[in-house]
Amino acid sequence: MNMECASHEISSSDENTNLVGVESVVQSWMIDYYFATLCRHFKARSAPEFHKALKIFEALVDELESCSHRSDHPSQRTICCFLARVIDGENLDVRYDRNAHITPLMSALPIWESLKEASDTALHAKIKTLLIVQSVAVCVKKGNSQLAKETLQWLEKETEIPEKLQGKLTTIVSKKDAYDQLLMNFTFNQLLESVDVFLDTFSLERSSVFLIEAASKVVQARHERSEKTLSEQDRSDRTPTSPESIQSEENEEQVDPLVQNMRPKRKLLSKQTHDLWKPETAMKERTTCKRISICKVSRRSSSPSELQSNVSVMSKTRRKWTVEEDRKLKAGVRKHGEGNWRMILNDYEFNNRTGVNLKDRWRTLKSKGEDF
Known part of the structure; x- marks a missing residue:
């Protein structure tokens, strides 16, 4: 009896382990699928979709952040952060940064810099130049000369601009010339098309499209079966139907072999009902704190005044650091090195904390002699 109980416990443990592994792989496929979907919508210039x-993509990546066998998730997330800012590039009412004066394209620049290893050198340099030019150009074309001036000043401090390009942009801002030849040569459409080229290269080299391929096979099988059914119905309309042919058609319609093979077998996991993962329950804990970092995927606010109000309210209260945040900070320092707070914010969620907050916390952890 005791041996039977022990055997049952071992079996249950194995099934739970399998369940976790299966869920992780499925979520991984879903991330690949939604990454491919985002690339497709970007190329179609369909901002709402x-x-x-x-x-959905952000929720999936947040859920699978600790997955060890998928090292490409961080770069996929970073790319999507970049795409979101570029697709909103001409909308000066949208903000992704805590600073209300940072436009989407300005916010995209440091993210693009972090993707240097993921892109061709020449293409990376071209897109960087387009981002710099268009960050200023969008403000000039919208008639916001003050923001154009502030943008150029920010660019001069935050990134390296060739001296010749800097001089031309200064002239454009001072003259408020939205039709300068430089802006005609480095257009927003060229920026979008160059990003398209980058996405094609990245997707070809690294991204898996298993779900798309599997779904395509199912759709193709259904289409072929539908055509076959229509053809048989057409023949049956012209010829008498025998009992044997009716039985044959019923047998063919019972099972689609391809679909049957692609269905998960219940015995792979368990016949018992364990605490299965459900999207709505898995997300409950996340909904209490909104993801806000330099690489926040979704928009912060469509109203700069609303953003400023939220920031002032948040600054009045000091939140205690959680064990999870400490863990992420340590992991970030191990990955990027001490002092690279922007890169760490890029990869991990710290719920509205700044690089200064991370620096101060790191100093505190070191003074306590924490094990890193």
Whole structure:
């Protein structure tokens, strides 16, 4: 009797382990699928559909952040952060940064810099130049000369601009010339098309499209079966129907072999009902704190005044650091090195904390002699 109980416990443990592994792989496929979907919407310039898919993608990546066998999730997330800012590039009412004066394209620049290893050198340099030019150009074309001036000043401090390019942009801002030859040569459409080229290269080299391929096979099988059914119905309308032919058609319609093979077998996991993962329950804990970092995927606010109000309210209260936040900070320092707070914010969620907050906390952890 005791041996039977022990055997049952071992079996249950194995099944739970399998369940966790299966869920992780399925979520991984879903991330690949939504990444491909986001790339498709970006290329179609469909901002509404892009942002719908973006919310799902962010939730999936957050759920699978600790997955060890998928090292490409961080770069996929970073790319989607970049795409979101570029697709909103001409909308000066949208903000992704805590600073209300940072436009989407300005916010996209440091993210693009972090993707240097993921892109061709020449293409990376071209897109960087387009981002710099268009960050200023969008403000000039919208008639916001003050923001254009502030943008150029920010660019001069935050990134390296060739001296010749800097001089031309200064002239454009001072003259408020939206039709300068430089702006005609480095257009927003060219920026979008260059990003398309980058996405094609990245997707070809790294991204898996298993779900898309599997779904395509199912759709193709259904289409072929539908055509076959229509053809048989057409023949039956012209010829008498025998009992044997009716039985044959019923047998053919019972099972689609391809679909049957692609269905998960219940015995792979368990016949018992364990605490299965459900999207709505898995997300309950996340809904209490909104993801806000330099690489926040979705928008912060469509109203700069609303953003400023939220920031002032948050600054009045000091939140205690959680064990999970400490863990992420340590992991970030191990990955990027001490002092690279922006890169750490890019990869991990710290719920509205700044690089200064991370620096101060890191100093505190070191003074306590924490094990890193």
